[in-house]
Amino acid sequence: MTRSLVPLAVVGFLLLQSSGSAEAAETIIRFEARAAQSGDLVIASVTDLDFMRPLIAAFQDFNPGISVTYIEDTSNNLDASVSSACADRGFFADLVISSSIAQQVRLVNGGCAREIGSPVVANLPDWAQWRGELIGLTYEPAVMVYNKAAFSETEPPRSRFDLIDLMRQSGDLNGRIATYDIEESGVGYLFAFQDSTEASTWGRLIEGFGRNSVATFCCSSEVIDRVADGRAHIGYNVLGSYAQSRADKDPRIGVVLPTDYTLVLARAGYIPREARNAVAARLFLELALSPRGRTILDGETHLLTPLSGPAALAGSGGDEEPAFRPIPLTPALLVSLDRAKRAQFLSQWRKSVTPPTP
Amino acid sequence: MSLAARLATGPGRSIAWRLTLLLTLLLTIAAAGTVVAALSYGQTAATRAFDRLLTGAALQIAERISVVEGETVIDIPLSAFGLLSLASEDRIFYRIIGPEGQTLTGDETFPLPDASAVGEGPLLYDTAFSGEAVRAIKMQRFLAERAVRGPITVIVAQTLRARSELASEIVARAVIGVVVAGGVTLALALLAMHLALSPLRRIERAILARDPKDLTPFSTTTPREVEALVAAINRFMARLDRRVGAMQDFVADAAHQMRTPITALRAQTELAMEEDDPRKLKTLQRRIRDRAIGVSRLTDQLLSHALVTHRADSATLEQIDLRRVAVEAEREARRTGGAEGIELDLPADPVMVQGDAFSLREAARNLVTNALAHGKRPVRLRVSVTGDGKALIAAHDQGGGMSAVQLERIGERFARDASNPQSAGLGLAIVAEVAGFHHGSIRTATVPGEGFEVGIELPLAEARPTGNPEGDAV
Numbered sequence: 001m002t003r004s005l006v007p008l009a010v011v012g013f014l015l016l017q018s019s020g021s022a023e024a025a026e027t028i029i030r031f032e033a034r035a036a037q038s039g040d041l042v043i044a045s046v047t048d049l050d051f052m053r054p055l056i057a058a059f060q061d062f063n064p065g066i067s068v069t070y071i072e073d074t075s076n077n078l079d080a081s082v083s084s085a086c087a088d089r090g091f092f093a094d095l096v097i098s099s100s101i102a103q104q105v106r107l108v109n110g111g112c113a114r115e116i117g118s119p120v121v122a123n124l125p126d127w128a129q130w131r132g133e134l135i136g137l138t139y140e141p142a143v144m145v146y147n148k149a150a151f152s153e154t155e156p157p158r159s160r161f162d163l164i165d166l167m168r169q170s171g172d173l174n175g176r177i178a179t180y181d182i183e184e185s186g187v188g189y190l191f192a193f194q195d196s197t198e199a200s201t202w203g204r205l206i207e208g209f210g211r212n213s214v215a216t217f218c219c220s221s222e223v224i225d226r227v228a229d230g231r232a233h234i235g236y237n238v239l240g241s242y243a244q245s246r247a248d249k250d251p252r253i254g255v256v257l258p259t260d261y262t263l264v265l266a267r268a269g270y271i272p273r274e275a276r277n278a279v280a281a282r283l284f285l286e287l288a289l290s291p292r293g294r295t296i297l298d299g300e301t302h303l304l305t306p307l308s309g310p311a312a313l314a315g316s317g318g319d320e321e322p323a324f325r326p327i328p329l330t331p332a333l334l335v336s337l338d339r340a341k342r343a344q345f346l347s348q349w350r351k352s353v354t355p356p357t358p
Numbered sequence: 359m360s361l362a363a364r365l366a367t368g369p370g371r372s373i374a375w376r377l378t379l380l381l382t383l384l385l386t387i388a389a390a391g392t393v394v395a396a397l398s399y400g401q402t403a404a405t406r407a408f409d410r411l412l413t414g415a416a417l418q419i420a421e422r423i424s425v426v427e428g429e430t431v432i433d434i435p436l437s438a439f440g441l442l443s444l445a446s447e448d449r450i451f452y453r454i455i456g457p458e459g460q461t462l463t464g465d466e467t468f469p470l471p472d473a474s475a476v477g478e479g480p481l482l483y484d485t486a487f488s489g490e491a492v493r494a495i496k497m498q499r500f501l502a503e504r505a506v507r508g509p510i511t512v513i514v515a516q517t518l519r520a521r522s523e524l525a526s527e528i529v530a531r532a533v534i535g536v537v538v539a540g541g542v543t544l545a546l547a548l549l550a551m552h553l554a555l556s557p558l559r560r561i562e563r564a565i566l567a568r569d570p571k572d573l574t575p576f577s578t579t580t581p582r583e584v585e586a587l588v589a590a591i592n593r594f595m596a597r598l599d600r601r602v603g604a605m606q607d608f609v610a611d612a613a614h615q616m617r618t619p620i621t622a623l624r625a626q627t628e629l630a631m632e633e634d635d636p637r638k639l640k641t642l643q644r645r646i647r648d649r650a651i652g653v654s655r656l657t658d659q660l661l662s663h664a665l666v667t668h669r670a671d672s673a674t675l676e677q678i679d680l681r682r683v684a685v686e687a688e689r690e691a692r693r694t695g696g697a698e699g700i701e702l703d704l705p706a707d708p709v710m711v712q713g714d715a716f717s718l719r720e721a722a723r724n725l726v727t728n729a730l731a732h733g734k735r736p737v738r739l740r741v742s743v744t745g746d747g748k749a750l751i752a753a754h755d756q757g758g759g760m761s762a763v764q765l766e767r768i769g770e771r772f773a774r775d776a777s778n779p780q781s782a783g784l785g786l787a788i789v790a791e792v793a794g795f796h797h798g799s800i801r802t803a804t805v806p807g808e809g810f811e812v813g814i815e816l817p818l819a820e821a822r823p824t825g826n827p828e829g830d831a832v
Contacts, residue, residue, distance in 0.1 A: 108449075109450060126446075131447050331439055331448075344431065
């Protein structure tokens with residue numbers, strides 16, 4: 001497919017940030033206005049640009065006079081930048097979109113956001129909005145991916161119970177399970193934390209992970225890469241949007257929506273208090289949830305929207321319909337970010353997952 | 359303009375209008391009071407309801423603080439935040455402070471309550487954080503472990519959006535309730551008032567529908583509140599009836615009584631005109647004079663009688679001294695002529711009675727005139743207090759008094775002495791009437807050799823302190 005959008009200038013920065021040991025990349029890409037410039041919209045996001053590009057193009061179709069500056073970073077770096085801007089009451093972006101929704105909730109709880117003031121907020125289900133300031137834009141299930149070749153003889157696991165049984169029964173999976181490094185990835189931590197509150201399977205799951213020397217990675221794409229090339233047989237808690245769009249192109253991988261329950265994440269966006277172009281930001285959010293935006297998000301990116309997601313995923317789980325558990329945008333998410341709680345949770349994770357040093 | 363004045367000058371000063379105004383006023387005051395109470399109640403109720411959530415969340419967090427391997431472990435339960443999320447639109451803040459004052463987790467800058475308000479138990483306080491007013495609770499948990507000893511302070515706070523929403527909802531409902539209840543109450547009150555006032559309209563219709571000549575009392579059943587009014591109307595009509603009757607009597611009497619003597623007078627005058635004999639003429643002239651005096655006295659007495667009858671209905675009784683009445687009556691009698699040489703026999707002390715001075719004077723004058731006309735001089739007008747404690751004003755003469763038949767008819771009108779052309783027959787009728795409306799009676803006494811006495815006996819007025827003629831009988 002040839003994209004109609006050709007950015008007039010694509011400026012990429014690869015900035016090395018000296019925050020701790022983690023190497024972080026901040027990318028800034030600018031989409032110039034297509035007509036006489038009347039404004040600029042700065043979007044800060046953790047979403048891969050490939051996912052956002054069609055939305056930005058559609059936005060400029062409607063608002064050709066507005067240039068878009070797109071800042072992409074890892075969730076933790078983005079959170080740090082946005083938090084410090086909020087604390088200094090300075091400008092960072094007109095719109096902040098992140099899959100790290102707990103951090104988004106914390107920022108909104110800290111008074112960093114402003115009321116969106118749009119009728120689209122009222123259309124959203126309750127779980128997908130908070131205070132009219134933070135709204136969910138996507139509907140992305142946490143899925144399992146599997147290597148089809150590895151499961152040519154047997155059935156791939158359909159639920160966590162299947163996965164736990166599989167990990168207990170055979171030694172085949174040793175070193176062949178990949179998942180998020182929950183210390184590195186905001187989304188991975190969020191999914192893990194939700195798993196721990198959702199069902200009692202969590203304890204047995206991480207015990208199995210530990211026994212089978214689970215491999216952990218920063219990002220969904222790396223997990224999927226390993227499953228695709230067969231180094232891993234199963235990837236656990238991968239973002240469904242990435243998995244499905246890869247599976248569309250790559251016949252080697254299969255996607256499973258766990259039937260016991262399927263967590264659903266809505267990437268959340270808010271307009272910062274200090275936004276310079278809140279009007280454009282609101283227009284962008286309205287576009288994302290408009291029929292046009294829904295068509296884009298439901299398309300090849302498989303991001304879906306809270307409005308269209310439940311219908312789009314219905315029937316994709318095979319015989320048994322998965323129980324979708326959207327993670328609500330509420331201050332309860334703050335608990336997962338609590339210093340003490342996080343430290344306890346991570347230490348429990350490490351104890352289980354990290355093999356005892358000989 | 360004061361409310362009272364406004365009420366007094368309202369349209370037609372109608373009772374219904376006044377009641378409507380007062381009821382509306384009262385209901386408005388009551389409604390305003392209820393709304394004010396609801397405002398305060400709404401605030402209190404909302405605060406209480408959400409303070410419980412806050413307390414519950416703080417308790418849950420405090421409960422999960424423990425010491426493991428010498429470290430303070432704070433395991434914030436999800437349920438605590440779930441509880442706070444019941445106020446779904448509110449921001450949540452928390453801060454947990456260790457025994458040494460170091461913040462263990464949460465918002466390090468969250469303000470503590472004023473030092474003045476420290477207490478042992480949980481403390482709820484209002485403060486502001488991150489640009490918004492918040493309600494906070496401070497709760498302490500004392501750890502007494504080997505490694506950690508001292509209070510752990512848990513602070514949980516929440517913004518006020520849900521509280522104010524609940525409060526305004528309560529108030530809005532209360533206001534709607536009050537307005538509806540007030541409207542319904544007013545409507546029912548007006549209906550009740552309409553029904554309650556319907557007897558008045560019935561009476562009004564009865565009065566309007568009445569024949570103007572019909573002066574009989576109303577027999578309509580009336581509510582107790584207007585009984586007095588209807589009774590007053592009935593009394594008024596009875597008086598009017600009496601007055602009209604008296605007037606008709608007077609006209610009839612006057613016509614009847616005057617016609618005969620005037621006709622006689624005319625006949626005598628015509629005879630006199632024909633008479634040539636000076637001696638006979640002189641006789642006729644004397645007769646004409648006697649007749650004229652008779653007519654004059656008759657006129658006088660008719661008018662006097664009419665006046666006395668009128669005053670019996672309308673005069674207010676006052677404290678008067680009978681001695682004064684006697685003196686004035688004597689003076690009056692003398693002025694009208696033919697009453698020279700009347701003696702006054704008065705006691706030294708005042709003889710006070712409750713009465714109408716004019717009527718009593720007329721009665722006394724008629725007693726004197728009567729004695730002069732029918733008795734034998736000298737005539738004495740006597741005032742005294744009788745043995746059984748009554749006041750007496752009487753005329754005494756030296757004559758033989760009345761016959762038994764006359765005594766029997768005493769007080770009747772026109773019981774005249776046919777032999778005396780000067781008698782109109784009304785004198786003692788007037789006396790009897792005056793005695794009647796003073797609750798007194800006519801007294802006659804014939805003492806052989808000493809003459810005849812006729813007078814009015816009245817009850818003595820109750821003694822009043824002198825110097826206060828107005829009295830203070832309340």
